[in-house]
Amino acid sequence: MKMKKQFPDLHYLYEAAVQGVGADLDFAARVFKKKNGRKAADLREDFCGTAALACEWVSRSPKHRAWGVDIDQPTLDWGLAHNVPYIGENAGKLDLICGDVLTAKTPPADLVLALNFSYCIFKTREQLRNYFIKARSALKKDGLLVLDIYGGTEAIEAKLEPRDVGAFTAKDGTKIPVFEYTWDQNIYNVIDHHVVNYIHFDIPKVGKIKKAFTYDWRLWTLPELQELLFEAGFESAEVYLHGWNKDGESDETYRPRKNYENALGWVAYIVGIN
Numbered sequence: 050m051k052m053k054k055q056f057p058d059l060h061y062l063y064e065a066a067v068q069g070v071g072a073d074l075d076f077a078a079r080v081f082k083k084k085n086g087r088k089a090a091d092l093r094e095d096f097c098g099t100a101a102l103a104c105e106w107v108s109r110s111p112k113h114r115a116w117g118v119d120i121d122q123p124t125l126d127w128g129l130a131h132n133v134p135y136i137g138e139n140a141g142k143l144d145l146i147c148g149d150v151l152t153a154k155t156p157p158a159d160l161v162l163a164l165n166f167s168y169c170i171f172k173t174r175e176q177l178r179n180y181f182i183k184a185r186s187a188l189k190k191d192g193l194l195v196l197d198i199y200g201g202t203e204a205i206e207a208k209l210e211p212r213d214v215g216a217f218t219a220k221d222g223t224k225i226p227v228f229e230y231t232w233d234q235n236i237y238n239v240i241d242h243h244v245v246n247y248i249h250f251d252i253p254k255v256g257k258i259k260k261a262f263t264y265d266w267r268l269w270t271l272p273e274l275q276e277l278l279f280e281a282g283f284e285s286a287e288v289y290l291h292g293w294n295k296d297g298e299s300d301e302t303y304r305p306r307k308n309y310e311n312a313l314g315w316v317a318y319i320v321g322i323n
């Protein structure tokens with residue numbers, strides 16, 4: 050009997066295709082040390098999902114602690130089953146909270162990270178300012194809020210962007226073959242900057258999952274984000290953008306910038322400084 054190959058759990062594919070937790074943490078730790086002359090230790094990951102980033106943080110140093118906040122218990126459960134068991138005794142320095150980022154209570158953190166544009170669910174200035182106020186209140190006096198956003202001329206058009214992701218073996222031994230990840234900017238409304246984006250996956254000889262993840266967001270601009278951080282009480286808001294390699298791709302080196310020539314696509318970090 051021919052066995053039908055089973056489609057792997059979507060979270061493996063998401064973490065491999067979308068997240069770059071090592072680079073995100075290197076960036077946040079570097080900026081914190083530069084600003085404060087000491088190393089960050091306590092980190093809160095908002096919209097943590099499977100808590101891949103929080104798990105990596107507590108694994109980096111015995112001094113590190115992390116809190117992850119997500120509203121969806123099944124996603125947290127996946128992280129508890131597939132990420133947390135592989136960080137050994139560091140799991141004792143990690144606390145995952147099922148709750149709303151607007152109301153979750155955590156001890157004062159050096160860093161609050163809200164990445165992969167998750168805060169774009171807040172679609173009005175009032176809602177986003179309120180989130181920034183709450184994130185600021187979760188920080189120590191010298192703490193930093195680290196966000197990211199995408200932009201560029203192709204960010205404001207409907208388009209499909211397929212990309213192959215290499216085969217890998219997950220920490221629990223699950224073998225993931227080469228697969229195609231497609232970022233589908235399906236709707237962009239010029240009037241209010243509301244967007245609907247999807248992620249599709251296609252594993253050759255296994256199957257396709259259309260609309261594996263759906264994002265109903267407002268695509269915020271860099272000036273709006275900086276203004277709202279100020280309005281939320283942050284003393285400054287810095288924009289860090291990457292340079293370009295010889296192939297015209299991001300060189301992954303993020304520097305604070307006041308000017309930046311637009312390009313087809315870029316990703317920026319925005320740092321709210323207390």
Ligand SMILES: C[S@@+](CC[C@H](N)C(=O)[O-])C[C@H]1O[C@@H](n2cnc3c(N)ncnc32)[C@H](O)[C@@H]1O
Pocket residue numbers: 067068095096097098099100118119120121124148149150151164165167170
């Ligand atoms: C795009 S995923 C982010 C996953 C991962 N942290 C990353 O950086 O790629 C967004 C997550 O935000 C969670 N979420 C949505 N609204 C939330 C809220 N108000 N409070 C906490 N979590 C929320 C969802 O359950 C989902 O897991």
